[in-house]
Amino acid sequence: MLLHPLKENIKAFENKVDKVYQTEAAERNILKGEISKLMELNRQISDEANNxxxxxxxxxxxxxxxxxxxxxxxxxxxxxxxxxxxxxxxxxxxxxxxxxxxxxxxxxxxxxxxxxxxxxxxxxxxxxxxxxxxxxxxxxxxxxxxxxxxxxxxxxxxxxxxxxxxxxxxxxxxxxxxxxxxxxxxxxxxxxxxxxxxxxxxxxxxxxxLATLKTISSVWKQEQQTRNAIDIATRAGALYDKFAGFLDDLKKIGDNLDKAKDAYSDAFNKLSSGNGNLIGRVETLKKLGAKTSKQISNEI
Known part of the structure; x- marks a missing residue:
């Protein structure tokens, strides 16, 4: 137990050493790559000078x-x-x-x-x-x-x-x-x-x-951004119109459902309420001895 903190410190030191070594190795590789690029660039410059x-x-x-x-x-x-x-x-x-x-x-x-x-x-x-x-x-x-x-x-x-x-x-x-x-x-x-x-x-x-062409390249980028903005606005407008049309259709469906519900209520009232309604008549036939295999629900 007394040596545990010492072991942790040694382990931390080893990790730091490994990290430093890995960093230096990576930096050496990067430096090597940059030197290679520089040598290649110098070669190209020499070739172009000769050309x-x-x-x-x-x-x-x-x-x-x-x-x-x-x-x-x-x-x-x-x-x-x-x-x-x-x-x-x-x-x-x-x-x-x-x-x-x-x-x-x-x-x-x-x-x-x-x-x-x-x-x-x-x-x-x-x-x-x-x-x-x-x-x-x-x-x-x-x-x-x-x-x-x-x-x-x-x-x-x-x-x-x-x-x-x-x-x-x-x-x-x-x-x-x-x-x-x-x-x-x-x-x-x-x-x-x-x-x-x-x-x-x-x-x-x-x-x-180069300055002229860079300017043209920048103008093209701005032109593309403008076209994208116009396209987004056009698509957004089309989406809004589509959504508005969808809401109109939903409202029509709701209105038709309300009309169907009213028609259903009128038809059901004619079927189940009032003098001489159809349910009362068929129940009378059953009471008079008509043979049946099903029963009309009391909830109706």
Missing amino acids: LTKALKADSKKQGNWGEVVLDRILEASGLIQNESYIKQSSFTDENGNRLQPDVVVTLPDNKHLIIDSKVSLIAYNKLVNCETEIERIQYLNDHITSIRSHIKNLCSKNYCDLYSINSPDFVLLFVPIESSFAIAVQHDIELFEFAWNKRVVIVTPSTL
Whole structure:
């Protein structure tokens, strides 16, 4: 008995040690997992950096493909759902029969659409960031700005906003996947953004596009909540009308039951009360000697 408290203390200490060990083991596993994720992320970043370097030195088609990969990442991060909130590589035909295929068509509430195109050329930009002389820098900078303006004109000529099957705002988003490539262009060509706007084109980079798509995702959530509220109100109204109709039917049943009860009472009175009632007559027949096998209840 004297050692019992000591045993309890030892047991409690053992439990604490086990708990600490389990906690540390769990934390080590979590840390290991985070380190693995970090290593994988670093590997992806390295791979993407290599891919970007190759894309910069490759032709425009490969650069466009790389831009579409970055665009896909942003779409996934925005919370929008593919084939519900947006569609990739949809084909359309203009009034002249020409086939058009924007990279992404984002669906907005009220059956409206927003077009994103990611046709980007980074050859001049790559030469710009790798040049060594001031003369080369000026030349490649001008080439880079000219390339962007050329993309804007090309995108404007497609007239995406005028497609009969698309209810789009009066502009198209031109996605540039490298922030610095747009920043240096607009820094030295302050009229670039206005030039694009006049061509019904808005230039967006990863940060501005993500903010735009996040806003659209939020609008869709609010739209869904509004639709749910309207649906709930409609269902509640229908339920109320159904319940009111049910109460009316119950009242009719009650009224008919009251009428049936009154009719039953009238019929029973004619059967059992008054001079010459039927029960009195048949009882008289029994008294006169009619053979019977049953007896009418005295309660009637």
